[in-house]
Amino acid sequence: AQTVTQSQPEMSVQEAETVTLSCTYDTSESDYYLFWYKQPPSRQMILVIRQEAYKQQNATENRFSVNFQKAAKSFSLKISDSQLGDAAMYFCAPGHYGGSQGNLIFGKGTKLSVKP
Amino acid sequence: ETGVTQSPTHLIKTRGQQVTLRCSSQSGHNTVSWYQQALGQGPQFIFQYYREEENGRGNFPPRFSGLQFPNYSSELNVNALELDDSALYLCATGAGVYEQYFGPGTRLTVT
Numbered sequence: 754a755q756t757v758t759q760s761q762p763e764m765s766v767q768e769a770e771t772v773t774l775s776c777t778y779d780t781s782e783s784d785y786y787l788f789w790y791k792q793p794p795s796r797q798m799i800l801v802i803r804q805e806a807y808k809q810q811n812a813t814e815n816r817f818s819v820n821f822q823k824a825a826k827s828f829s830l831k832i833s834d835s836q837l838g839d840a841a842m843y844f845c846a847p848g849h850y851g852g853s854q855g856n857l858i859f860g861k862g863t864k865l866s867v868k869p
Numbered sequence: 870e871t872g873v874t875q876s877p878t879h880l881i882k883t884r885g886q887q888v889t890l891r892c893s894s895q896s897g898h899n900t901v902s903w904y905q906q907a908l909g910q911g912p913q914f915i916f917q918y919y920r921e922e923e924n925g926r927g928n929f930p931p932r933f934s935g936l937q938f939p940n941y942s943s944e945l946n947v948n949a950l951e952l953d954d955s956a957l958y959l960c961a962t963g964a965g966v967y968e969q970y971f972g973p974g975t976r977l978t979v980t
Binding site: 757786795796803857858860861862 | 961
């Protein structure tokens with residue numbers, strides 16, 4: 754079974770500082786995507802960043818970047834210059850190609866608080 | 870804004886009843902997936918539809934069923950509601966695994 758582990762149930766960061774959220778996963782697939790989603794109290798799941806597993810270069814999206822270690826099946830999210838609006842639940846999710854067109858397997862999430 | 874809408878926003882049902890939740894997406898989003906998110910948990914995959922046919926299913930019983938329509942809307946139907954069905958139900962649409970946009974969800978409470 755595919756599993757996703759987010760070992761930090763809660764994290765806190767000072768505004769303008771940097772924080773890293775960790776994620777490990779288990780999959781037997783060779784081709785897949787990895788996603789980080791953000792879910793604020795409004796409940797809307799928002800895509801933060803995605804990474805194609807076949808790409809060695811780590812994805813970046815403005816203040817958000819990932820550290821993808823395929824052999825270790827690790828996919829951490831770094832948020833630089835944290836802002837109050839970054840406060841939310843963050844979910845890591847691998848998604849697979851194939852006949853199912855890919856469903857996402859979510860971890861339990863990390864609740865990020867941002868202190869002013 | 871993802872362009873994905875869900876209705877209703879909130880719903881209260883009694884155990885044993887049936888419920889239909891709806892999701893509408895943008896033109897070209899031929900894949901729709903439904904997820905159940907219990908309180909304090911990550912979303913769990915229920916099933917996916919691709920071009921109006923079920924194309925993958927998670928570990929949910931047959932009383933969870935769905936439909937996808939040519940106009941890029943879809944439905945999630947749940948029969949014989951149980952208390953444990955109380956959750957946030959999310960739909961996600963897109964053109965494939967690399968591109969899934971979530972709706973705001975429907976909060977279902979079963980009493």
